[in-house]
Structure formats: structure tokens, C-alpha cells
Amino acid sequence: VKDWVIDPVGGVTSPTGFVAAAVASGLKKESALDLALLYAQQECAAAAVFTQNQVVAAPVIIDRQTLQANNAQLRAVVANAGNANACTGQPGLLSARQMQQLTASSLDCRPDQVLVLSTGVIGMQLPMDKIRYAITQAAAQLSPDGGQAAAQAIMTTDTRPKHLALQLDLPGGKVTLGGMAKGAGMIHPDMATMLSVITTDASVSPGLLDRFLKKAADNSFNRISIDGDTSTNDTVLLLANGASRATVADRQSATQFQQGLTYLCTQLAKMIVRDGEGATKFVELRVQGCRTEADAHAIAQTIATSPLVKTAFAGSDANWGRILAAAGRAGVAFDPSQVSLWVGAAHPTELQLVAVGTPTDYREADAAAIFSQAEFSVQLELGEGDAMTTMWTTDLTHEYITINADYRT
């Protein structure tokens, strides 16, 4: 049973014991907020998932090292937008370390208690004078109401901030989870990066926290695929300060905490998809009847990133041949004569287009009516087994080309 209370205006400062601030350092134009500082009044257990890209930004390298040395006594996260500090070589690493040190001295903690996030243009060095001043400013403005401003500051081409909080009623007491995120995929590549920070006042061991976050990310952030391009900076951080005194250790509270965390991550991930660059459609894609979940995921990912499928979505064209052809090149063996396909305005998907390998005699107008909605579902049944997966994706529009072709000109 999912007995949680959702707070749509909540964020990273909703859990007890977290404060935040955001300032305009000058990295973004027009004095927009671009540096966020999150501070935990108690030491936190921490877990993270990072991009799998071979080319990673300096903050990712620094955070991996930091968490390897210390995953139980974290105190702060400093994040900037406007510059990704990626492909910046040795000077970039020094800058990321300096951000860590400046934050630590402003907050009177150790550098290895600070995590660093950056997002924005690739290949340019950070203006450390601006960053230094902004960190000092932000440290002086920390507040329990700073969560929304922090979510605003980490935006790049996002059109709106993404944040949410929810309260869980665990056996040991009420705990709160809060999170913020910024765009993933189909965002400007110079502005590449999916970033998310999640906080909780539950008491959770680092080892358990790590397991919870991996599972939650696998079922949320790793289920959204917009243009298939993963960035050099993608990071999700989870901090637990234990301020609620409710401990997550037994099976029941672990199950509830996992459900709540996965729900929070899923909602943030869906906000990212809905705000995808140029996106006009939100498509839930279910691939079922596979031999393994890995098979289902490979097929879903190929469909969700196919330019032909995504332009059909954009054109409200129920062009199921493209969906089958994309499935067929996913590297998974299956028997096309066993494939079925449904589409619908929502689950359950009500219109069957293909029945066991053969097109049904559906009316084209009915299919087009579904594909012309702002949100619809596609359900593909392989007939090979019981494994399934769900992904969320968008269409591929003129606006995407405009944003990504014309940015630096």
C-alpha cells in the first residue's frame, strides 16, 4: 500500500535539517540564478549514480573520489549551471576541487563532505572568481525555504524548475523525501546533463541507500530516453541525514522507502521528459512478452530513440511499421509472426493495430486520433516470455532541430 502525502511545491529542503540557497554568479545571462548550495545540518549518508559515458566531466571525477573516501558524513552539495566543466582537462579538475574547498571553508566543514555538480557549456574553463564570490554569498543566505530557488538555479534549457516532496509513514515514524532535477536528453548538448539531488530525513545506512538509489534510478531516470545522447555530467545524488529519527532497516520500512523513492524519481524523470526540448508528445512505451527484462529494455530503447518512430509521433501518424522495424534491429531475436501491438490514450491501451503478426483492420482515423493526443501509450507484445519494461519518451520535432542546430550561430 502506498500511503504517502505528495507536496508538489516541496523540494530538497522539505525534509527536516536541510537548508539551501541560490544566487546569480554571472554564469547565466540577465542575472538569472545559476549557483545552488544545499547544506545539511547533520552529517548525511550519501549515494550516487553517474553517467556511464567514457568522457566524464571534472565534477563527476571529483564526486566519485569523494564518495569512495566518505559516504557517511556528507554535509553539502554545490551546483552551478552555465558551464559543465567538461572536457576541460587538468585545469577543470583543479576548478572542481576548488569549488569543493571554497564550499567547505564557507560552511566550516571538510572538503570531502562536499559534492560538486556542474551543467552548461562543454570545453570552457569555469570563471573561478565569479564562483568564489557566489559560494560565499549563497552560504550566507541558506534557508529552509531555499529548495525552489535551488531547483531554479540548476536549470539550463529547461523551461520550468522540477521539484517535488513526499511524506512516508514508516513504522518508525514519518519521513520526508525531497528532490529536484534538471533536463535530460533532447536538451542542448552544450547544456548537456541530467542532474538530480534527492534528500531525506530518514536514517539509512550508506550501503542500503546505495541499493535503494540504484533500483530507483533504474526504474525512473534510466527509463527516459529522449534523443539517446547521454551526457558527460549526468548525476543523481541522494543524501539521508537521519533527522526524523525514523530508521530504515527492517523489511517493511525498506519496501516502503524504496517505493516512495522510486515514485519520487519517476515523477522527476517524467517532468524531464515533458519538458524535453521541442517535445510536443509524451509517450509511454510498454514492451512486454520478452524472454528477459534486458531484452525488453533493448527493444524499448531502440524504439524510443528511433528518429523514424519519433518523427511519426510528431506527425500524429500511427505508423506501426516503423515501431516493428525498430524493434527488429534491437539485437534481440524474436519471431515477428508472434508480435502484437496496441495503442491508446492511456493504459489500458484500447486499440489493437497488430494481432499475432498480422495487421488488424483498425480504422486509420481511430489510430490517428490517439497519436494526435499530447499523451498516449504504445504497447508491444513479443510473445516470447513474461518479462516487460516501461519507458517514457517524446516526439522529434522541428523545434528540436532548431534548438540544436542553431544554438551557437
Next chain:
Amino acid sequence: VKDWVIDPVGGVTSPTGFVAAAVASGLKKESALDLALLYAQQECAAAAVFTQNQVVAAPVIIDRQTLQANNAQLRAVVANAGNANACTGQPGLLSARQMQQLTASSLDCRPDQVLVLSTGVIGMQLPMDKIRYAITQAAAQLSPDGGQAAAQAIMTTDTRPKHLALQLDLPGGKVTLGGMAKGAGMIHPDMATMLSVITTDASVSPGLLDRFLKKAADNSFNRISIDGDTSTNDTVLLLANGASRATVADRQSATQFQQGLTYLCTQLAKMIVRDGEGATKFVELRVQGCRTEADAHAIAQTIATSPLVKTAFAGSDANWGRILAAAGRAGVAFDPSQVSLWVGAAHPTELQLVAVGTPTDYREADAAAIFSQAEFSVQLELGEGDAMTTMWTTDLTHEYITINADYRT
């Protein structure tokens, strides 16, 4: 030494002993040519490469069966555009077999001496009455001058026919190779399919022919990647009738024949890229310094299909961060601090953007000038080994979205 004579107006009827015809069956609008018939006056050895897609069209199934039973006595190829005969179930298989039988009886040969190709809309049954009449008509019009009309008839969204012939001076005498092709990738998915037919009057055993074609296709048709979507119908056929009496068996003639065939296939493949839907740029991508050729190919393919890279090409934006980020997600381990990148109007690529992991201080205007050309080269050096690959790709433009989103509306 490559001592061949190129005939740009030549095609599948350039080699001795091949005749062809094309007619308008009514599958395409406005009485455009849409059915091609190729006939060999002698029995041919034959080889083929087919799509690796799990979902294959009826003609692919039929041709695989046919060549398994008979790869030494082929006589004809019948090809239609306007309908792909894909995702058509059992009735579609019957139609493909019927095309084979109708062609055989029109030409007085056996059905297992006929290969079938289809390209066009997916999911619709072929109008067999039209096909039957067209095959009879075409059989009555076969001519040694029919090669260009045949190349015209197999076009779908192609804007121009693609054909070429070349003559080789083998130790055993002169032989001619002729070929035709139609669009691959970035072509309308309902019009999916890369098709190519190559003929030669050399005398080559089926086994050797198979090896030659696989190697040639790997270095040509498998090196072009436009939108990453592979079709249900992709097929390359090679027929050798031995009419020149020059036999390819010894090492020297095998080397020369392979070079000529690979050259022919590469030229046809490049014609396909240059005619890609909405494409305004032709980009040669060289990935070198890899541990294995498979690594090089994986990285090249990821870059060549990245929407972010391809929109940067469209915008004439020398956005190398996108190229490195795409390389980083190709599933190949490498050390980003060893990577170098050059771009140029042609090889040798003259402008270095990244030197051993660090951006050079190139002038943005110089890079933009190269990326604004209709043709340019990108060269990525990984610094991990000696293996390399070359691919040809295009940009991703508004026009691609228009063609692919709005087709059926």
C-alpha cells in the same frame, strides 16, 4: 594498381549478356516507372547480403530460400517500388512467390532462377493483378539499354537514379561490373529499403562471389549510416554470368575484382548518402587509433547516428563536445585524455580542435568555415591502437522531420 574505366551512365546492363526493362504498373502515382525486370542470357552465379533486422519482408524470405537451393543458375531479378510487401504475413509470402513464378513463366525459366525485390509502403498487400500485367509487359521490352530505366523504377523518395559501371582489365581479359541502387536510411520509412543489384560478366564461382560481396558490402553499404534505422527489406544482389570468359580464380584477378567491386559499391553507397532525405551535408568520418576495427566501427556508428552531432552538422556548428560525448557512450573503453580531433574540408583534415585530451586554441571562425561546407571530414584519434574505420553520414535537418512526420497526413 587500380586500372579501371568508369562509366557514369552505365548500369546493370553494361556487362555483356544482361538485359533489362522497366514499366509503370500503377503502384506509383502519375504513371512513374515502378517495376524493373533484369534478365541474364546465361545462367549466373549469385550472392546476396540481406538486412539483419528480425522483421524481414516477404521477398527477403523468398530470396534467402531461393539462394539456399540455387546459387549457380540464376536468370532474373524482378523488383517493384511503391509497396514493400513487409509485415504482410502469409498472404505477402504468397505474393512474393507469385512474382517469382510469373517472372519465370514470362521468361521461360524456373521459379528458383528468379530473385524478388520490393520497396515501398509497409503493411499493405501487393495488388497482384497490376504486378502480373507489368511483368508480362516488361518481359516483352527487355533491352541492353534498359539499365537506366531499371534504376529509375526502383526509386522511392530518391530524387535521382543511382547507377554506375566500370571495366576491369583482368589477366584473363576485360570484365565489366554494373550496378544500381536506391536510398538507404533517412529515407521514408514507409518507403524503407536500401536495394542494390550488381551484375558482372566475369566468371566467378558462387562461393568466391559470396566472399567478394560480403567484403565489398562491409566496406561500402555497411559504412553509411544516416538515421540508424535499418529496414525490413535491405538487400544487395550480385549476379555473375561469365559471358566475358574472363575467370576470377587466381590471386591477382581476385584482388583486382574485389577492388573494383568494392569501389563500385562504395560509389553507389555514397550516392545514397548524398541523396539522403533532407540531407544538406556529406560528412566523411574517420575513427582511428582504436584497439580493434570493431571498436572503431562502434564509435563511428554512434557518432554518425547521434541527433546532437547531426543537428550540429546541420547548423554548421563545430561543436566537438557532442562528438566526444557520442564517442564516450559507444560502449568502448578509452582514455579521454588521449583523444585528438581534426576537421577539414577534405583529407588530410587540416584543423586540429583537440590535442591529446585538451582543446587547442583554434579560431571558432575557421572551424565554422569548414562545417559550413557541403562536404567535410571529421577525424577522431583515440590513441589506443592501430585499428581504424571510415563512415559516411549526413546532417539532420528540418526537411528530414518534415518528410518523415508529415508523409501520411
